[in-house]
Amino acid sequence: MSGSSTQDSSPVLHIAGQAISSADVVSLLRRYGLWPALVKEIVIDRAIASVTLTPDQARQALDQFLQANQVSTPEQRQRFLDQRGLSEADLAAVAERTQKLQIYKADTWGPKVESHFLQRKASLDRVLYSLIRTQDGGLAQELYFRIQDDGQPFADLARQHSEGQEAQTGGLIGPVELSVPHPALGRVLSISQPGQLWPPTRVGEWFVVVRLEKFLPARLDDPTRQRLTDELFNAWLAEQVQAALGEHDPVDESA
Incomplete structure (x- = not known):
C-alpha cells in the first residue's frame, strides 16, 4: 500500500495539539512496537x-x-x-x-x-507427584532407602530435607501437565505407575527422589x-x- 507525498504530509490526526500525518502514524506505530x-x-x-x-x-x-x-x-x-x-x-x-x-x-x-x-x-496428561530434591547425591540415596525400606513418610522427609519450594507442601506437586516438569523428570513420570518410587535421578543440578501419586489422563x-x-x-x-x-x-x- 503506497501513498503520495501530499497524502503522507496531510494531517490525519490531532493529538494533544499536535498534527500527525499518515506517514507519521506509520512511523510512530513502528517506533512504539505497535505495527x-x-x-x-x-x-x-x-x-x-x-x-x-x-x-x-x-x-x-x-x-x-x-x-x-x-x-x-x-x-x-x-x-x-x-x-x-x-x-x-x-x-x-x-x-x-x-x-x-x-x-x-x-x-x-x-x-x-x-x-x-x-x-x-x-503433554496434556496431568500428574500429581511427590518430590525431594537435593544437591547431595548421598543424602538422596539415603532418603530413598528410608522411604523404600524403612517406610518413613515421604512428606516428613521432604519437609526436612528437600531444597525447593515443595518442602512447604511435604513434597507434593500438582496436578500439573506432563509438559511442566523438567523433561527428564517428565519422562520418568510418564512411565510410572501410581505409588511407584524411583531411586535418585539426576535432573540438572539436582538429585531427585520422586513418586507418582496420581495420573490424570487428559480429556x-x-x-x-x-x-x-x-x-x-x-x-x-x-x-x-x-x-x-x-x-x-x-x-x-x-x-
Whole structure:
C-alpha cells in the first residue's frame, strides 16, 4: 500500500495539539512496537469478513462484551465509550467482532481439534507427584532407602530435607501437565505407575527422589477443545502476520 507525498504530509490526526500525518502514524506505530499488533488485527478483520451474525447473536455479543468489561449501567457505558473514544456503533462493532472471531475459529479449526488433541495428549496428561530434591547425591540415596525400606513418610522427609519450594507442601506437586516438569523428570513420570518410587535421578543440578501419586489422563472436554482451537488459530495467525510483515514496505517512503 503506497501513498503520495501530499497524502503522507496531510494531517490525519490531532493529538494533544499536535498534527500527525499518515506517514507519521506509520512511523510512530513502528517506533512504539505497535505495527505487528495492527497487522494482526487487519489479518483478523480480513479472515472474519465473511462471517455474519443474526440480530439475536449481535445482541448476545454486545451483552457478553459489556458483562466481560463490567459495564452494567448507562453511566458506566458512557464512561467506557469516552475513555476509549468509541461511538455506540463502534461499541457494537467491537462486540460483534469478538463473536465473529469465535465463530470463525470454531468453523475453521474445530474439525481439526481431535487429531490435534491426539498429537498433544501426552503433554496434556496431568500428574500429581511427590518430590525431594537435593544437591547431595548421598543424602538422596539415603532418603530413598528410608522411604523404600524403612517406610518413613515421604512428606516428613521432604519437609526436612528437600531444597525447593515443595518442602512447604511435604513434597507434593500438582496436578500439573506432563509438559511442566523438567523433561527428564517428565519422562520418568510418564512411565510410572501410581505409588511407584524411583531411586535418585539426576535432573540438572539436582538429585531427585520422586513418586507418582496420581495420573490424570487428559480429556477432550469443552475447555480443552477451546484451548486447542485457540492453539491452532494462534499458530495460523502468527504465520499470517509474519508473512504480512515480510511483504513490501506498507508505505512507499520514496514517493
